[in-house]
Amino acid sequence: MPIDTYLIGNDGNVSYTIGTTTTVQTFFKVQSFAATLSRPVSTLTAFGDTGQRKRLGMLDLTGSLNAVVGVDSSAGTSTSHTNLILVSSQDTTATRPALSLTLYDSTNDAKITSNCVFSSFAFNSTKTGDTTMTVNFENADGAAPVVTWLIS
Amino acid sequence: MSKAILDAVKTRLYATTSIATALASRIYYNSAPANANLPLLVYTATVRTTPFFGAITRHEVEIEFAIQYNNENGIDAYTISDGLATAFSTPIAVTGFDALRGVRIERGVPSFADDGWTMIERWRFVAHDT
Numbered sequence: 001m002p003i004d005t006y007l008i009g010n011d012g013n014v015s016y017t018i019g020t021t022t023t024v025q026t027f028f029k030v031q032s033f034a035a036t037l038s039r040p041v042s043t044l045t046a047f048g049d050t051g052q053r054k055r056l057g058m059l060d061l062t063g064s065l066n067a068v069v070g071v072d073s074s075a076g077t078s079t080s081h082t083n084l085i086l087v088s089s090q091d092t093t094a095t096r097p098a099l100s101l102t103l104y105d106s107t108n109d110a111k112i113t114s115n116c117v118f119s120s121f122a123f124n125s126t127k128t129g130d131t132t133m134t135v136n137f138e139n140a141d142g143a144a145p146v147v148t149w150l151i152s
Numbered sequence: 153m154s155k156a157i158l159d160a161v162k163t164r165l166y167a168t169t170s171i172a173t174a175l176a177s178r179i180y181y182n183s184a185p186a187n188a189n190l191p192l193l194v195y196t197a198t199v200r201t202t203p204f205f206g207a208i209t210r211h212e213v214e215i216e217f218a219i220q221y222n223n224e225n226g227i228d229a230y231t232i233s234d235g236l237a238t239a240f241s242t243p244i245a246v247t248g249f250d251a252l253r254g255v256r257i258e259r260g261v262p263s264f265a266d267d268g269w270t271m272i273e274r275w276r277f278v279a280h281d282t
Contacts, residue, residue: 015206067204
């Protein structure tokens with residue numbers, strides 16, 4: 001069947017969980033994201049070839065989330081909470097974010113999921129404006145990102 | 153615009169003694185009644201909403217306050233302006249939102265027209281629905 005739905009941003013969703021945290025987006029709420037699925041290209045051209053012989057490597061996911069930062073104002077402060085992803089080395093599965101980038105959010109989604117690391121947090125706050133943050137992420141698991149798509 | 157936000161702003165204005173007493177509670181939304189006594193305060197609001205992934209929406213509310221005094225007491229508009237700073241110095245609880253928090257983004261000066269003084273200032277408020 002040909003395409004019957006052309007996507008807009010509002011069709012999608014972004015969520016992440018950290019370790020055993022069941023409540024998604026406990027730390028920031030995402031307004032927009034940019035993501036790139038890529039494979040490295042290896043050139044294997046040899047004598048005798050008349051064209052460039054190339055192979056693709058393993059699938060990777062990199063990108064950034066643009067978000068507004070939040071706190072739980074009724075909670076206590078902590079510098080070592082396991083979910084304080086800002087300072088975590090994210091070395092283990094329990095501390096590594098599982099990221100879901102959904103472009104079409106329905107019963108059958110079109111989405112990219114990946115066990116990532118959040119590798120940088122760029123804060124931006126303006127007195128008369130907002131407090132926002134750009135979070136860079138990249139796939140960090142031994143497994144490749146999983147791409148689910150509605151396709152016939 | 154959420155009615156809850158407007159209600160919360162109105163309640164905070166009336167609850168601020170330095171404003172309500174000086175104006176004898178003549179605080180109006182959008183327009184004052186005909187032949188209303190001075191001084192008075194008229195405020196109008198515009199809102200822009202920004203949805204986020206995860207089903208929250210940011211409500212960015214810009215409110216313009218027009219402080220109006222008679223021809224003898226124009227300088228007293230600053231008293232009301234200071235009262236607004238007092239009124240909005242702490243977050244305002246709004247049902248269904250995290251809180252409404254404001255910052256002044258423009259402070260005017262009294263200008264004389266139509267036999268009275270008017271001073272306009274603008275505030276920016278932000279609340280996220282929960």
